Amino acid sequence: MAISSLIKAWSYIQFETVKDKLNKKSFELSSGEAFEKAEQIRKDGLCVIPDYYSSEVCDAMVAEIDRLIAEEKANVWQDDEGSDTRLYGSHLYSDLIERFHTDPFLIEIGERYLRSELINSHTLGAKLIPKMNNLGSGGGWHRDSVFKKQYKSILYLTDVDEENGPFQFVMGSHNKSTIYSSIKRNGFTAHQNRISNDSVNTFLQSHQGFESKICAASKGTVILVDTSGIHRGMPIIKGSRYALTNYFYPKHHFNQRQKEKFQKLF
Numbered sequence: 001m002a003i004s005s006l007i008k009a010w011s012y013i014q015f016e017t018v019k020d021k022l023n024k025k026s027f028e029l030s031s032g033e034a035f036e037k038a039e040q041i042r043k044d045g046l047c048v049i050p051d052y053y054s055s056e057v058c059d060a061m062v063a064e065i066d067r068l069i070a071e072e073k074a075n076v077w078q079d080d081e082g083s084d085t086r087l088y089g090s091h092l093y094s095d096l097i098e099r100f101h102t103d104p105f106l107i108e109i110g111e112r113y114l115r116s117e118l119i120n121s122h123t124l125g126a127k128l129i130p131k132m133n134n135l136g137s138g139g140g141w142h143r144d145s146v147f148k149k150q151y152k153s154i155l156y157l158t159d160v161d162e163e164n165g166p167f168q169f170v171m172g173s174h175n176k177s178t179i180y181s182s183i184k185r186n187g188f189t190a191h192q193n194r195i196s197n198d199s200v201n202t203f204l205q206s207h208q209g210f211e212s213k214i215c216a217a218s219k220g221t222v223i224l225v226d227t228s229g230i231h232r233g234m235p236i237i238k239g240s241r242y243a244l245t246n247y248f249y250p251k252h253h254f255n256q257r258q259k260e261k262f263q264k265l266f
């Protein structure tokens with residue numbers, strides 16, 4: 001069983017690696033701030049930039065999310081518990097949010113990390129509030145994709161402490177070696193993208209040196225992350241959490257079908 005999962009995982013990873021190499025974007029300079037941030041994501045899977053946006057801009061963005069939810073012009077999605085309210089196409093309805101959507105520095109970091117031209121498919125505007133049994137943003141521990149690398153940027157628009165549903169990431173779990181080791185040591189399947197709390201604990205116990213980081217941070221902080229690593233938004237217990245998330249895709253992964261799938265949500 002494990003052997004066939006390992007072979008399956010290996011062949012998918014090889015396939016994606018070849019595809020990425022064929023579409024590789026190169027950069028003239030291997031230095032500078034964007035380069036350093038990209039290298040940090042390569043090492044840890046995560047890079048946190050505090051004070052990236054001012055408190056005033058964040059407050060104005062929160063007001064934009066509230067306005068869009070109230071206006072009902074943009075499509076509003078809500079989870080079953082009523083804890084997670086999402087505007088998948090928020091960048092289309094707000095000039096201010098559009099600024100985050102097109103932020104050149106965040107795009108450059110991502111392009112350097114993935115060594116590929118990127119498309120920002122959309123900017124999710126999201127409001128989280130505590131409700132009984134909420135699983136947090138993203139619905140519990142998961143990898144967004146198992147075989148393809150990913151890049152997202154999350155901007156906190158409100159202060160987020162441990163009780164406000166912070167982003168949580170297993171450092172280093174974006175590394176493809178953890179796909180093989182979790183199949184061998186933890187009985188994961190090749191495609192496994194949803195991971196129970198128990199399985200994350202077992203993963204951490206059997207992977208020495210790996211730990212999960214809770215990204216408690218003040219508003220204006222940007223979290224740059226490879227979401228092919230193991231992550232979740234923690235369940236929210238108190239207050240509210242407003243955030244924006246840019247969904248980037250390498251151009252060669254972003255096909256018409258995917259584009260249409262998202263557009264239905266705007």
Ligand SMILES: O=C(O)CCC(=O)C(=O)O
Nearest residue numbers: 137138166167227232233
């Ligand atoms: O909003 C968060 O804290 C994480 C949600 C998530 O799983 C994601 O954006 O991939």
Ligand SMILES: [Fe+2]
Nearest residue numbers: 138143144227
């Ligand atoms: Fe996710």
